[in-house]
Amino acid sequence: MACFALFPLVWMISAAFDVTGQISTQQLIPLHRGLANFTQLFSNKEKPFFTWVRNSMVVAICAAAMQTIIGASAAYSLSRHRFRGRKLTLTTILIVQMFPQLLAATTLFLIINTFGKTFVFLGLGHQLPLILIFGGAALGVNTWMLKGFFDTIPSEIDEAATIDGAGHFLIFTRIIVPLAVPVFVVISLLSFIGILNEYLITSVILGLDGKNMTVAVGLQQFIYGQYGKNWGPFTAGALLATIPVLALFMFLQKFLVSGLVSGSTKG
Amino acid sequence: MKVRLTRGTFLKYAFTYSIALSLLFMGIRFLQSRSWFLSVFFTSSACILIYLYTFHKKVPAKYLVPGVLFLVLFQIYPSFYSGYVAFTNDSNGHEISKSQAISTIVENSNVPFNNAGPVIFKVAIENNSKKLFLIFEYPKNSWWAGNSSSLEQLQVSQIVKSSDSSIEKVHGFRLLNSNETEAVSGDLGDIQVKLKSGLVLQAQDLQTLQVFKPSMVYFPAKDELVNVESGVRYHPNNNGQMVSQSGEALFPGWKTTVGWRNFTSIIHNADIRHPLLKVLAWTFLNAIILVALGFLMGLCLALIFNSPLLYSRRIYRTIFIVPMAIPSVLSVLVWSGLFTAQTGVIDRIFHISTPWLTDSLWARVAVLIVELWVTFPYMFLICTGAIQAIPNEIIEAAEIDGASPLKVFGLIKLPLVMRTVAPLLVASGAMALNNFGVIYLLTGGGPTFPNTNGNAGATDILISYTYKLAFNSQEGSNYGLASALSILNFILIGLISVYGLRRMKTMEGVN
């Protein structure tokens, strides 16, 4: 099992250090070892790897934060308040996310294009509109998970705080949020990796200009053509991009088990 | 009443209002570009924001509205737009509007006239109307000032020529210098001057016009195109195309609504139905196998590695999260390299020669292997969570009663775990129906089915097939049909999700 789990990672490492750059004919311990793939990756001016990493991080961190904040505040209101249309809202946000967003890429492109004519920084080729688009996906399964978790926090706590004179904002930020940290971690982490993985809408909005691409879009360029698959720099880049994410997961793994289950099943 | 304006509230209002005003501004922009929905959306969002955060006392909306606005703009609106496209003939050859199509047909029918050489022109602005005119001489000794909408004959006396016989001045007009001409070059390109004889003059660059004779003429009143040489008349049909009585169709066609045709063609058109049925079958098979195997794997691992006896369980748990933590865009591409036939790593390890990715069956196996690799960590984690959530007392009590480990598992652990994870499994199943990343990157849906016009392949699920129909140039994109299929997909997933929802424990909280 462990072999299965690690299988591609091992070959990714092996191919990254193999200067011949052919994953399909790879030996586990490469015959020609070297760092050529890495130097090739770093020196390519049309494909600036570190800029891609920075782009990816900016987009994924901002958007994951946005998704979590928007999702959490919506979940707070859905969990703590009773109002008309509440049940409908809950069902709608879940169903809407099921609509295939593939075909939406063109519509989104046109919206963002018009944005850009009004505010340059909201236009195509900028990261902010992409972050906003991902932010639009905040209401969904995550909101359900958060709401499920908030429901488990006894409302007596809020009531006590209200008697002490705390407003709704204070209750939310000082009481609810700190209690829900594990769920927040899991949701942010899943959002983060989801956004890191996205390439269709990302490439439509950011464009395929070398300096605008994210890691996911950019690295694919190395093996884009069926003919000139350039595995060496691809695997080298994939490896470098994987390490920080992997580290993040390792670091936060104790939250994963509890967070994933608690939200959806009321603990 | 005392106005209390702390720095915090000041910032809050400055923030809210600048966002609201930006939205308002955007609303006006969309009004100008005639995007009615977006215009209304932005304007009303601005109003809602101002109202909510200034006057409103109700708390829930303050927390809910930002998310809802995002949801409407970036999810619901594009979805509705796809829904609308499903009722149009939007496809290769029907991508532009009717007026664009007709002017393109007329323009494409232009034939350069009798070797009339290029005609020199000047750009001028008429003093009275301030409109842009082209000044030119055609044929010799007749001078004109014209643009797309009007044509005036000029008297020779109006024209002042310089010593090198180029035009220096035209009375009643102001000639533009070369910088000014460059600045309006965009407008010049669109100007078509139509002479009484039917000839059309169009700028080819910033100095010269070309004379054309159109062979198609459009009569808006009758909505017909007439070929002036053959006399054939063309009328619009119900599929956005000009056709003659003999059935000859003119290109380009235009985008128009076609009612339910895309949906009925799914049923009636065997070329679409046959591959689609195969795709649907695999879509469900894939989701069911994936969830079943994934859950089984996750459960077994969770049971094994939850036992406190196992010394290195932390290390193993860490290893099992790895597939989750590698961006799957990258890992799936690595897998595709490993699956290369004969020379590929997998074939060499097992000393086999398998047509991975090129044979229907093996390609499906390959897809399942990679999908399993991607999903099992999630299954492992939720099963672990569910097992840990089982109160120890229950199990101890059972053991004291003398239940065998097998019985403890079958009668106590499994039902409790199932109760927790069943809704999650349904959700994963629904997600699997919509998740085309692995398939797109690994096989591209291939290998394609033999003898079908269409790119449907053995590993295509509904969503990847939809993607191909919409974007893949090989099939000649059919956006309308793709949208119809995506609605079908949505309904399927929606039904499954609603079923899952009903079973979800959290629904109890919704009252």
Add this chain to the structure above:
Amino acid sequence: MKKVLRLGLGLLVGSMMAAGLSVPAQAAGTLTIWVNSGEESTYKVASSAWASKNHVTLNIVAKCGLGDCGMAKLAPAGAGPDLVEVTHDNTGSLVSSGLVVSLGQTVNKSLFPASVLQGVSFKYSIWGVPLSVSNIALATNLSLVPSGAPKTWKDLESTSTSLISSGKASVGVVTHLDGYFLQPFFDSLGGYVFQNKSGTYINTKQVGLYSKALASNASLMDKWLSEKLFDKSNTYDGSAFTNGKAPFAIVGPWSIDGLDKAGIKYDLSGIPSVNGGTARAFSGVSALYLSNFSKQKLIARQFLSEVAQSADFQTALSSKNNSYPASMAAAANVDSNSVIGKFGAYGAQCIPMPNIAAMNTVWTYWNNAFADWASGKSKFGAAMQSASKNLTAALG
């Protein structure tokens, strides 16, 4: 009172911020060009002098690899390019969708060979400015085949079979098993997509996927497949060739960087025909097309006549993408022993890809037939026969 004051203050601050952040519309004189990925800098360098002289801002954008790259959706909405670089087989589809403008007067016909112009012509007009011509060619691994590129088909076949039987090679010719890559073999067996005469398509209703000649020769393809002259597995990354396990490969200009990087010694040549002489591959002209929805048609035309058709520009582009320049003036400067020269020499004998509006349908049926044959589902003749029948029906 308090609320009104808040509202007023907010409006003031907000409107100031909004005004500060908003921008005027884009300045006139910007030309957006979608080019093949990797050619951006070549475009920028080769046209910067022209751009500054004419006060034009160039916006060169790498286009995604597929077809028209969404132009059909984006251009009518005003978000498309002014000029787009596409392979000529898309001409019919672009024209019949109304996306491009006729360039009859802009293209200087005397600069280009007739075969190249034919590629970008459709319905009596010229729609694209040809930039470069690309075609596949046969690469021979000189360390496996010291005698060099095969002169005849027998040469190629016997070299392959003997190397395979001696275990030195695993396959004869590394290639994709699809229409584009196998066209030369298809051609030499007497098959054709549309009826043609001396390199010109004369009847695009007459499908020859199962022509009489092909029908009688079809079993040869089955034999070659079983002899491992072709690799049965369709996933081709060139590794068998670059690792020295195959004497020959079908390569294109896009493969050259990979071959050079692998450090193997190779020669490029045409593909010998079974009946003697040379088998014809498809040549693809990459060309610049002017969008029907461009707001800068005059400047775009000026770019097309003053930059795109110049020998300097075409030479720069060709050395970037390893394709043969379309313009005869630029072609005259190509060293016939260079890679580009060798591609070009074979290209001169090739036949342009058809460019009818329904090319997508052609590729689909044809490639599917090759896939059936390669996977062993049907014999070559049977696969082509049904593809021919279905294609004829589909084209109407």
